[in-house]
Amino acid sequence: MSSIGDNMVVSNAEMAGSGQPDVSQLGVIEQYPGAVLVVDLNGAVLSANQHAGLLVEMIDAGMPRNIEDAIKSALSGSVAQINPLLVTKENASAALGEGEAALRPASAQREILAAYDTTFLPWEGGRSVLLIGRDITLERNLRAALIESRQRYRDLLEAACDFSWETDTDGRFVFVTPRGGLAYSASELVGASSELLLPPALQKNNPFTSRAGIETEEYWLIDADNREVCILLTAIPLYNSSGQWAGVRGFCQDITSLRQREFRQAEALHRERTLGRILKIAREELEPKRMLSAIAECLLPAVPADSVLILHHDQEWQKVAHVGQAIDESFVSKAVASLTDSSAFWTQSASSRQGQDCADCHLVAFKCQFQGSMNGLVMLGRSSRKQEWNQSDQALLQNIRSELGTALQQYGHFIELEKLSATDPLTGLFNRRSFEAKLSGFLQKRKDDNEAQHLLLYMDLNNFKQANDAFGHQEGDRILCDFAEVLKANVRKQDLPVRLGGDEFVVLMKDISPNAGEQKVEALIQALQPVFDSLELKAARLGVSVGGLMFRAAEQDSLEALLSHADRVMYAVKQAGKDGLDDRGFRIVSDDELDTQTTVPDEGEA
Missing domain, CATH: 3.30.450.20 (PAS domain)
Structure with missing residues (x-):
């Protein structure tokens, strides 16, 4: 086939x-x-x-x-x-x-x-x-028989339909059953044109003037209250004794409530199936981000929509999943401003945004909540060539709001746990495990780049053990936290500050020249001076030794070697400071200079 x-x-x-x-x-x-x-x-x-x-x-x-x-x-x-x-x-x-x-x-x-x-x-x-x-076989046969003999079956006809009628050659009603039809009385319809009941789409195909005969066809007409009404219409053409067409005779049955009920049942079935699929995804997919991406993929054909955007909100908005066509995220702030405790949905038609971005799609957004607090937002787009978002669409989306709120809450917990596992609990900097993973990923991503230079700083606090022993662990923790805060405040947004452990820190500065790197280190050491010169700690003679290694990603064999080389530079700086040979507290070298400008400590000296 x-x-x-x-x-x-x-x-x-x-x-x-x-x-x-x-x-x-x-x-x-x-x-x-x-x-x-x-x-x-x-x-x-x-x-x-x-x-x-x-x-x-x-x-x-x-x-x-x-x-x-x-x-x-x-x-x-x-x-x-x-x-x-x-x-x-x-x-x-x-x-x-x-x-x-x-x-x-x-x-x-x-x-x-x-x-x-x-x-x-x-x-x-x-x-x-x-x-x-x-x-509808029985209904159809019954109506066909009734129309053949109006007089004989008049009483049965009155019971089987809402109203019967007859029109002349001009399409005007010449007869309507006494109770009238479509919210009009019989007197209001008799003498009136049948076009009164027709929507624009039927003006050129008027069933009340059909010469072909109509057998129980469905039409949407307009009643006296300007409402759309669905009717089943049966009609036969009339001919005079000369064989000329003289008008049409027929009857109508209002099936609006039946059609609405069928549509509601179909929509309810569709909503239940969509919710069932989302619940299945939530049960089977354990990783929250993949779960939300799968839900977005599910919504695209189910709603249907041309784009789905899911955002999580904690202290700021974060895009979690997006499928389909692009949506300008500037509309998110407009939607958030419109969504209140009493308003869960925000809609905007394409016609209201002529000349603006995304003017070719209808938008709808709804907020997601968990235990009464807003934790996210879902925005969907539909092509302007398709139907605007209506109450039926909103009913389907309302059905899944709570499930998406729960899914977004799970995502928030996952992100929080991921953050806790990746950061040092004392200073809030990245820890060694997450740094090694990020550095390894960076080297892999840039392994073919032999042009861009990067700087790895290895830092060690001088005399920290003595200060920690003299002033106590609580004061030692404060020193580390103050050092970390200065570090975070004096690196670029794209840089990666890390506490390796104890009093050792590193910073990965991507895409930076040697001169710019040296300026950043000088500024950092200067910013740290107030921490070291505080009255309580001045006697401890705190300081910092900074070793910097300029490198290209394509030239590195392993992250262990890279860290080891930066450590060697730092140690050389520390040793030179002890010997009174270097009062700057830092040195930056390249891989080529490593052997000539650093010394390897004897075992037990480090």
């Missing part, structure tokens, strides 16, 4: 291996009193309940064009309907609309076996289509 859409050909074996559910096992669908079946991307029936036999036979024998179009629409994420869908002895006739079928000669029309009101829904994330059918 040919595929429903380009690039959508999927074999039955592949579909079976994809975990497609057996519809008969889904209780909520099995209880449906009408026909239910699932069709895959190739148009093959995967599963059907006991009421869908005729529909399955018709599809297997050769899929009519209107069913194929409806399946294509559902696979693209839209809900489609065929009302009515006729099943005939010859499947070719099933592809005709009822009005078109009525134009054919009686001898050419085939026997109709059944008629259904059908709805086509996206299923399993767009991999298949759920077809729901309500058998």
Whole structure:
């Protein structure tokens, strides 16, 4: 069988291996009193309940064009309907609309076996289509019989429809049943043009002036209160004794509440399925960032949307996951400013932002909370060519808000634990383990770069042990913390300050020249002087020895060697200070100068 859409050909074996559910096992669908079946991307029936036999036979024998179009629409994420869908002895006739079928000669029309009101829904994330059918065969046959003899079945007709009518050649009502229709009284409709009830889309295809005859087709009309009303309309053309067309006679049944109920049921089923998928992701994915990325991927086709942006908020906003088209994050601040305790959603249509960035998409954002506190925000974009965000969309998103709030809280805890494991608890600087991981990653990333120079500073506090012994460990901790604060305040944003342990510190300065590195070290030592010159510590003669190694990432064999070389430079500075040969307290050398400007300490001297 040919595929429903380009690039959508999927074999039955592949579909079976994809975990497609057996519809008969889904209780909520099995209880449906009408026909239910699932069709895959190739148009093959995967599963059907006991009421869908005729529909399955018709599809297997050769899929009519209107069913194929409806399946294509559902696979693209839209809900489609065929009302009515006729099943005939010859499947070719099933592809005709009822009005078109009525134009054919009686001898050419085939026997109709059944008629259904059908709805086509996206299923399993767009991999298949759920077809729901309500058998209207009995209703259809009854109405066809009633229209043939208005006088004989008038009482039954009044009970079977909301109002019956007759129009003249100008489309004006010449008869309406006494109780009127569509919130109009009979007196208001008689003499009025039938165009009064038509939306703009039907003005050129007025069913009240149809010469072809209409058999229980569905239309959306406008009632006296300017509300949209869904009606089933049956009509036959009238001819005078000369065989000339004289008008139309028919009746209407208001099925608005039925359609709304069906849509609500379909939406509720879709919301439950989306929530179920998100809960499954939350159960199976332990790493919070990957979990939130998977949820964003899930929302893209489920809502549907063209972009999904998830942000976490603690002290500042952080992008956690983004899929689909780009969203200008400047809209996040606008959304946050609009979201209050009483307002959980923020929407902005594309038409309200003409001439601005992102003017080609409709935006919606909703806040996420955990135990009453806002901890994140989700923003979704939809192309301006598609429907704006409505209450139905918000109902689906409302259904998942609490789950996303919990997921974002888990992400926040994960980040906090990750931060605690990567930092020194006393000073708040990166610890040795996280530094080695970051330095190793940096060297790997820049391994082919033989041009850019970087500086690794290795620092050791002079006479710290004596000060710690003399003034106590509490004062020693304060010295280390003050040193760390000065260090953080005097390095660049892209630099990496680290406490290796004890009184040893390092700083990785990326992409810096030797002259600039020397200036940074001089400024750092000068900034540290007030810490060392405090009255309490002056007697301890605190100081710092700084060894700097200029290097290129492509020339380094291992991070252990790099740290060892910087340590050698630092030790040479410390030794020179003790010998009175260097009062600057620092030295910066390159790999080439390492052997000539440093000395290796004897074992036990370090």
